[in-house]
Amino acid sequence: xxxxxxxxxxxxxxxxxxxxxxxxxxxxxxxxxxxxxxxxxxxxxxxxxxxxxxxxxxxxxxxxxxxxxxxxxxxxxxxxxxxxxxxxxxxxxxxxxxxxxxxxxxxxxxxxxxx
Amino acid sequence: xxxxxxxxxxxxxxxxxxxxxxxxxxxxxxxxxxxxxxxxxxxxxxxxxxxxxxxxxxxxxxxxxxxxxxxxxxxxxxxxxxxxxxxxxxxxxxxxxxxxxxxxxxxxx
Numbered sequence: 001x002x003x004x005x006x007x008x009x010x011x012x013x014x015x016x017x018x019x020x021x022x023x024x025x026x027x028x029x030x031x032x033x034x035x036x037x038x039x040x041x042x043x044x045x046x047x048x049x050x051x052x053x054x055x056x057x058x059x060x061x062x063x064x065x066x067x068x069x070x071x072x073x074x075x076x077x078x079x080x081x082x083x084x085x086x087x088x089x090x091x092x093x094x095x096x097x098x099x100x101x102x103x104x105x106x107x108x109x110x111x112x113x114x115x
Numbered sequence: 116x117x118x119x120x121x122x123x124x125x126x127x128x129x130x131x132x133x134x135x136x137x138x139x140x141x142x143x144x145x146x147x148x149x150x151x152x153x154x155x156x157x158x159x160x161x162x163x164x165x166x167x168x169x170x171x172x173x174x175x176x177x178x179x180x181x182x183x184x185x186x187x188x189x190x191x192x193x194x195x196x197x198x199x200x201x202x203x204x205x206x207x208x209x210x211x212x213x214x215x216x217x218x219x220x221x222x223x224x
Contacts, residue, residue, distance in 0.1 A: 030187070034192060041196075058156070063180065063182060063185060064181075065178075065180075065193075066177060066178040067176075070174060070176035072135035072195055073194035075137065078181075078185055078186075078191045078192065079185065079186035079189070081148065081185065082184075
């Protein structure tokens with residue numbers, strides 16, 4: 001987290017970010033995930049990037065989604081590989097550089113192997 | 116199993132002009148995971164998707180930087196603002212120089 005964001009403050013994004021993940025993932029190799037950030041997505045006010053991180057993966061930064069006002073909605077979805085039970089975080093970076101984070105804990109039954 | 120490189124792009128519903136539509140893109144690809152031996156990663160050139168570019172009507176609207184932590188046959192959902200008739204194109208790039216493209220025509224009602 002430090003390497004990615006340095007000392008920039010991370011605010012609580014519970015009111016802004018909806019991070020959808022199963023509570024229990026049967027197969028860590030394929031965990032459906034979606035992130036939606038409330039934002040008007042206008043040139044003046046939009047989400048510039050969404051970072052998805054999982055604490056227990058050997059490489060915690062899973063994906064970076066760079067968005068533009070043309071996206072219309074700050075929404076992304078994909079399937080993750082998770083190595084172990086642990087927290088998954090979504091960080092939204094606004095066009096003014098402010099950062100918001102939400103965290104969800106996921107129980108992984110069968111690990112997505114060494115990722 | 117389908118061969119590597121097949122891309123499917125799908126827009127949900129028939130979006131009206133000015134609305135925001137959601138779409139999904141799927142690529143048939145192994146998205147190799149890094150092997151580990153005695154806890155250390157085995158060093159070799161793994162084949163996985165590391166960049167995805169979404170463009171609509173000739174403009175890039177989103178770009179995803181991805182890693183091996185995305186599952187096999189990576190699929191991505193995203194949104195876009197429907198402004199005009201045009202092509203929604205999704206291009207996947209992998210670490211072996213592969214380039215896979217899928218497109219769908221968007222015809223706003």
